[in-house]
Amino acid sequence: MHIEPICLNDSQFYSINSFPTISDKLYTYPEICVVYEKSFQFKFTGILVINDIPVIVFPKNYKLPMESKDIIDQAGTLIRVFLRYRNEPIHELDENTYLFGDKNNNNSRITTAIRIMEDYRMYGYLHRELVISSTTRKGRIDWAATVNKTIPTVNHNRVVYDAPIIRCSMVDNENIVYKLHRYVISQCIKMWGWLFGINLSNEMEYEKLPCPITEAIFSLKAELRNVYVQREINVINMLISYLTAESGCEKKYNKEILGTQYFNIIWESICGYLFNNKYSVLSSLVPQPEWESKIVSGRISQRPDVFAVDEKRLYILDAKYYNFKLNLPGWHDVVKQLFYRHTVILNLRKKRGIKLLPKDTEVKNAFLFPGDEDEVLQYIGRVFVNEIDDLGEVKAFAINQKMAMQTYAYRDNDNYRKQLLKELGKNV
Structure with a gap:
């Protein structure tokens, strides 16, 4: 047997009576969970472990499936979205507390457990x-x-x-590394077996830590000095990380948190991957406004989310993470996109300097929203300034969020990414 996760949604209200442990443990974390008199509401997307029970908080407006198996599959996708996003080269400072943990929140037991399980499923135990x-x-x-x-x-x-x-x-069934690996795997399966479709065997259920955690960590570090196989080095380091986190968890009131209050930033990364973002290569096409003053100094920067290139077209894409049925981009967002396009076109037409794209490259604008329709790219509509054709327009599209997250998490499905770009070209 293994522990079944609790799956909830960001921004949705839940009864305290239905989930008393969650509200009790998180009432001192109002930045991620607001507890009211009879209900509570997450302001957060991610994974929590509370009293050794995994809690999966899906993004706001995410449509949870009806079947338990589908929910578990999609929970696994969300976890892997975070595991991949943690490896992105740049993060906002505000994200770090719950994305990487701090002195009050060591979330490495979550991340390490998933990696240990993936290794175990492929290669089994470390044998001596x-x-x-x-x-x-x-x-x-x-x-x-x-x-x-x-x-x-x-x-x-x-x-x-x-x-x-x-x-x-x-x-050697008595080898300390083998025993510690078996113990950690049994603990991981108890909590995360549902994610891999692995049930805890009767033998695993009674695995005990063969020695105190401090002694276990010391033994593993000693073993590292005599190991030269890369896989074994990786696994032993993961075991050390897991046991260190487990020791810390016992002192931190059985609560671990991995996630973010800023899933909109992750949505930008997802869209960037889906459309093979070329902004880092083409950033010089975007001129930066400058202040000239003898009294004050200041800098203004403009940075589009995604630059996608297809044949003789450049798409300036703005990832918007909210429910387009309830909210639409306002004046600031629309004008920003129109200005991006205007300045990029002027830069392309300049005769001097290195030409990153042909002078006649067509420049198009689009908003990208998360959606739940089955079609590859759902056309929502367009926004423009009437009778001012030179400014162009910004079209809006919804991408199936489940498929987008899955493609990003597993770095797969190149055909889907090509199809997205093809559909964008047809509709913009």
Whole structure:
């Protein structure tokens, strides 16, 4: 058996009576969970472990499926979105507390457990072997020991060793590294087995920590000095990280948090991956406004979310993480996109300097919202300034959020990404 996760949504209200432990443990964290008199509401997306129960908080407006299996699959996708996003090169400072943890929140037991489970599913336990001598097991004959320790017989003028000594290897079940790996795997399966479809066997259920955690960590660090296989180095480091976090968790009131209050930033990264963001290469196409003053100094920067290039088109994409059925981009967002396009076109037409794109490149604008429709790219509408054609327009589209997160999390489905760009080209 394993623990089933609790799956909730960001910004949705839940009864305290239905989830008393969650509200009790998080009432001192109003920045991620607001607790009212009879209800509570997350202002956060991510994964929490409360009293050893995993709680998955999906993004706001995310449409949870009806089937338990589908919910678990999509919870796994969300977890892997965060595991990938943590490895992105740049993060906002405000994200770090719950994305990477701090002195009050060590979330490495969550992240390490997933990596340990993935390794275990592919390669199994770390084994240490004993070499033994036997006359009954199968293996290679140890001729030196056989000649020195056994008495041969003579048969047809030939020397025959009827009971040769065999050298063979067997798993050392008492090895401390093997025991610690088994213990950690059993703990990971109890909490995260649902994510991998692995049930806890009767044998695993009774795995015990073979020694105090401090002694276990010391033994693993000592083992590292004698290990040269990269996979073993990685696994031992993960075991050290997990046990260190487990020790800290016992002192931190059984609460671990991995996530963000700023899923809109992650949505930007998702859209950037889906459309193969080229902004880092083409950023010089975007001129920066400058202040000239003898009294004050200041800088203004303009930075589009995503630059997507397809043949002779440049798409300036703005990732918007909210419900387009309730809210639409306002004046600031629309004017910003129109100005991006205007200044990029002027830069492209300049005769001087290095040409990153052809002068006749067509520049188009679009907003990208999360959606739940099955179609690849749902056209929502467009915004423009009437009778001012030179400014162009900004079209709005919704991308199936489940498919977008899955593609980002697993770095797969290039055909889907190509199809998105193709559909964008048809509609912009």
